[in-house]
Amino acid sequence: MASYEWHPCSRNYVLEREGTAMAPAPAASHPLKAITVTEVKKVDRKGAGTPPTGKAAPKPSAFVDPLSMADPLSISLDFDGSDPLSMMMKEGNTTAVSGKSSRSGSVKKSDSDTQSGEDVLDDSFEPWSFKKAAILAKYTTSEKLSITTSFLSTSDQERVVIKTQSQAQVGSVSDKVKNRLEQLDDFEEGSVKEMLNLSQQDYVKRIEELNQALITAWDNDHRVKALKIAIQCSKLLVDVSVIPFYPSKFVLVTDILDTFGRLVYERLLDKAQTSLPGTSRPHRLSANFTAEEVPEAAKETCRNWFFKIASIRELIPRLYVEAALIKCYKFLNTGEYTEALERLTMMTRGVGDPLVAVYLRCYLCRIGIQVAPRFRNHIPTCFEDFISTFHLVQGECVQNTLAIQKVEMPRYLSLFCPGLDFILQCVAHRASEEELGHTLERCRTGCNNALMINSIMSAFQPQYIAQRAITFTEMIRECEDTGLPKHTLYRTFGLCLVVAETPEDQQLAVLNEVWKIVVKLKNPADYISCAEVWIEYVVKHFGKRELSTILGDIIKHMTPDRAYEDFYPQLQSVVTKILAHQHDFSLLFSLEKFLPFVDMFQKEAIKVEVCKNIFESFSKHQTTPVNDPVVINAMMFLGRIMHDSVDALTLEDEKRVVGNLLCSFVRQVHFGRDFEQQLSFYVESRAYFSNLDMVLIALVHSVNNLSIETRKILKGNHSRKTAAFVRACAAYSFITIPSLQSVFSQLQLYLISGQVALLNQCYSQADAFFKALISLIPDLPRTLDVADSKSRTSEPFLVDFLYGFISTLLVTPDNPDSGVMYLLRGLLNVLQDYTWDPSSDGRVLIYTRVLAMLSAACQETYPYRVDKVDSNDSMYGCDPKFVSELKAIANTVIGEILGHLKTISTPEFGKRQSTLVLEVISVLMSSADLGQASMVGLVTQLWGLAQKHGQADVKTLKKLQAYAKSQGSRGVPGFQALLPKLTVN
């Protein structure tokens, strides 16, 4: 193939720009808005497609997923359509609910059904389900438990099955009933087995098995068996033999009872809806049906259930099971359950053991709240009965039990908490101020007991307690100390005050009173549990002096015997609470005790965690730039700790988190006009945080920014002093960049720093940057790690990056000591030796841009320039010698391009080749002088080559043709001659 000589066309960029500039016109609407609107519609339609679950979701009932309840988005009903994200979230919520199993789904529905008519409980009432997990976690035991049942061994199950079969054959109703009653009696005497020596896990597992057994029995239509299981489960609640586990047992067993109650209710509802005689179509009851609508058959079944329950011999199982089914009274008599609730509440008085009784009352309240939230008559009775029976804890029976089980009184009393809390919560819910006052008074006179005060504080509205803070401090001081230790009270008290507003005149008095006692606590565990809570109160309401005192006090308590080692979580929460309320970091770090406090975290991981917290809070709340040396020093110190925790084994994510936090800190530090100090801060930071690429990158950017700022102030005219400063900045960048791990970042930073240096007229520095850049290219890794851990080739990056670099080279003036286009030559040499991916054409693509750049370099004035920098155009002034040098380079480049095209001339590369050729043609058309015959020849030849395999992109061909035509019509030389040769096959 003949070598072609390069002839650049001459262009007037100013005119061209004017020709291609677009005329702006005002727009009628926001171009992105239309998209949002369609999005909303779509979501809306989807929501309508799933009405049953969608209906249930927005109603906050006791059973709804807590997330959807807390989420205000799901409650707001106006679709304003402004925010597609919140719409998506809403949709996400509904699908999450519908994704649950059908069983629970239907429960949810029926529940919200019944509640829609009653008044729905609002958010202020914390439902039982929230408390369950906490109780299970708190009340545990290492003792051996026993379970008494007839359902867990296989042989027994067989027996039951046989029995039910024989029962099926018996004809008369009476026999059936007799049989069933016999069965009920059966487990009371014969078949019961006691499983001894169960560990807590085993026990929980067994109970779960019972739950499963109940559901299976129910699904297999063994209703009597299901009832028996429910009765046996509630019998477990009579047993107080492993007393510390009792609250957890209550949670587990009542779960089963709830399941049972739900199953019976659903079954009756089913029966009531389908068995209407005369019509084949199932009749559906309205959500708030009355007893009159219920068909006789369903009523009869319901009555049977209650007759069966009424014949349960033992008191406690009878009460529990009836309570579980109380909702079913709805089928018999609308409103009857209120009567039943009152009756059951009264009957609870027959329970002798105070612990068993309090949980039974708790269950009644819980069921009552669920079934008839408005009905409250039984709740005060529950509470009153509790108070009047509370003295039984001192009774002989209880004392004996405790002595046998070696449980101390405080521990025993703490078992009452969850149950009592819940009862009190029911009392307090929606109660008037007066009523609360009355309750409080009743407690003071009835039993001024630590336990009671504690429960009152956790049940009542915190605001109510905060209003009477002083009264409560007195009550706590005076209450009898039976069992429940006072520090628990102070802790609960603190929790209340923290969320509510204490009247200002009481604040200090309360703190003094409380702290006086807290200070005296000897046991570090007791102490910290209080301090952890009260610190928030102090941060919220008081200043530096108090905070410092308290912190100092905590340090004093925690230091002996390295006690702090056991309480890292609590200490951490102290820091978190301080940070949540105190956003003035100057004040914080000027506290004498804050850093010593942080020093208490001796375990590396935790210390880093704390540092992170501080940094997070800093980046969130510090909105103004910082220049306080105290803050900066402290932060540097803490940052150092975080930085030093990063090592070779640290996870990528962790590094990113730490890096981000440090970066946001570095960016926030600002010394105003004192640039030198700023730079020295950056130098210091580099020394501190040298291991994290992210921070170094941020630092280089910041330094570059600094020198640009300098330039801005001087409007480009550097004095000697500022010139020295910007050179120092460049030097900073130059020595920082090589220490980065990532070659990609290095390349980018070299380029940008070079550009900044150029802008500041630091020619030799810019040269150095670019040289470094070019010499770094061979080290570029050939693959790039992407986020999803697949590696991709790095070539697209390189190509894009070099496009930018080549454009920069156009305006970089040549170093007089080196030859013409010294840097470009260097780049070409490097590219020549670079090992390219054989299946890609990156090199040729870069060459086309080099060609375009060379053609621009031949012009008299360049298309763009750097302010106050003389580029080659003004340096050489289109000197023919210079131009011919450029042409020589261009010729080599063309040679290279053609050579490459030749290597991919076989038909299997047809598509690739033609695409590449068209790319070359477009560059030639825009930058080559087509007045020269050789150029026209080259274009013609390439045009033919592009269509050789018939795989050329016709659209591009047409576009090129059109371009040639328009150029031709404007009289650009050569195009008229070229046009006839450009034919599309």
Add this chain to the structure above:
Amino acid sequence: MDRRLSHDLQLQNKMASLDIRLKKVNKVYREGDVIAGVVVVQSKGELPHQGITLNMEGMVNLLLSTKSVGLFEAFYNSLKPIQLLNYNLDVIKPGKLPSGKTEIPFEVPLKPKPGKTLYETYHGVFVNIQYLIKVEMKRSLLNKDLQKQTEFIIEYKNQEEKAKAKPVNFTITPDTLTNVKKQNVPQFKVKGHIDSSCLQITKPLTGQLTVESCEAPIKSIEIQLVRVETCGCAEGYAKDATEIQNIQIAEGDVVRKMAIPLYMVFPRLFTCPSLSTNNFKVDFEINIVVVFADDHLVTENFPLRLTRF
């Protein structure tokens, strides 16, 4: 009979079934009511038969307890069952029934035999009052007859005796006990009342009880429902008291001086309005039982009068 045939017959037996369905779901009827329902025959294939008959019967069965058999052998014969009601009816004449499900409706008026009363249904130990409907399908020699029976329940239409408030107050102390030696009984005092001893059977027994004082710990307080059945005639009679159910109303050492409610629902079928006839009597009583921790117990007996209205 060859083997093949017997196999076919078995198959046929299996394939045909007979059932009675009463219109009222709860199966409760009163004198003068019409018992309406359907006989349901289900068969695969045609079903030849020799007619379906229906028999409605009400019986009082009396039984002697084993301990008193010796005494009563003399007039044993007088304890034969008493028929209150007997009615026969041809539901369908001999013929063939089509394959599939056939429902044949029937209606029978509920009238006692002359001179008898329809007592309420009652399932006891020595006295049983039961009402049955039996359906029988007669079939050819080779096939077994098909039978099905179902019980229905009779309640009084009206009753002269009505429930009325007859409160009973009681106090139990060691002094009120009759058949114990006083020295090893702990000091205690239980007071209370039953709202009425003459009760409607559909309403629960209510009342309350207060443990005023008690030296020994209490284990449990229970209400025991007892039936007292008397069989006999002029020559002599046997009276037996047996427990129907035992309902616990207090568990553990209950708090003193606090009223504990008494509450008991009367079980269906096992109780009926108190009944007294020439040949037998059914009465009910309750015992209030206080069980102490050492398993000693104290019982106080209260006769009840149960009525339907």
